[in-house]
Amino acid sequence: EVQLVESGGGLVQPGGSLRLSCEGSGFTFSSYWMSWFRQAPGQGLEWVANIKQDGSAKYYVDSVKGRFTVSRDNAKNSLYLQMSDLGAEDTAVYYCARYADSGPTTDPWGQGTLVTVSS
C-alpha cells in the first residue's frame, strides 16, 4: 500500500523556522516527482512546491520563494520542506503528495501536519 506520512508540524513564533518531513512507503520513492501543498484553516488548497525525482528541478509558489526550500533524500524515502521567516499567513495543514501513476497530478496525499505560526 502506498503511504505518505508527514511530521514536524507544530507551533512556531513569527519569524521562526520549521522543517517538515514526509516519509514514503509502498512505492519506489526515487521514481516520482513529489509535491507539497497547504490548506489554511477553513480555506481552500494551495500548491507550495514540487521537486523532481533526483532533486535537480524545484518549483515554488511565489509567496514562499526565498523562504521555503524543498529537498529529498531518496535513500531515506523522504521529502522535506525547510520553512523560514514564517508568518501568520503560513499557518496551515501541510500535505505532501506523490505524482499519480496517471500523470502530473498528485495522488495519494499524506494525512497532513499542522503548522501554527503565532506568538
Next chain:
Amino acid sequence: DIQMTQSPSTLSASVGDRVTITCRASQILNNWLAWYQQKPGKAPKLLIYKASSLESGVPSRFSGGGSGTEFTLSISSLQPDDFATYYCQQYKTYPVTFGGGTKVEIK
C-alpha cells in the same frame, strides 16, 4: 498565474440526484485539469485527471467533461459517501492553482 473559478460554492442535493460542478480557467488548459474530493479532516483524493479520465478505483458515477477554459464534474447519482468538498486544479503551468471549492451538502 491561471485563475480557476468554481461554481457554485455550495450545492444542496439529495441522495440519487445528478449534480454538476463547473470550473472556469482564465486561460486555455489543453485539458490539464484535475478534480479532487476532500472530506472534513482528510486529505484530498484524486477523482479525474486530464479533464475526463477517471482515476483508478473511482466509482463510474463520477465523470469529467469540458475543454478549453470550461470544465465540469458530474456525479450521476449522488451517494451518501459523496457529500464532501470538490476542487478543480489546473496543472498546465506553474504555479499549479486550484478553484475555491464546491461544498456538496445534504438537502
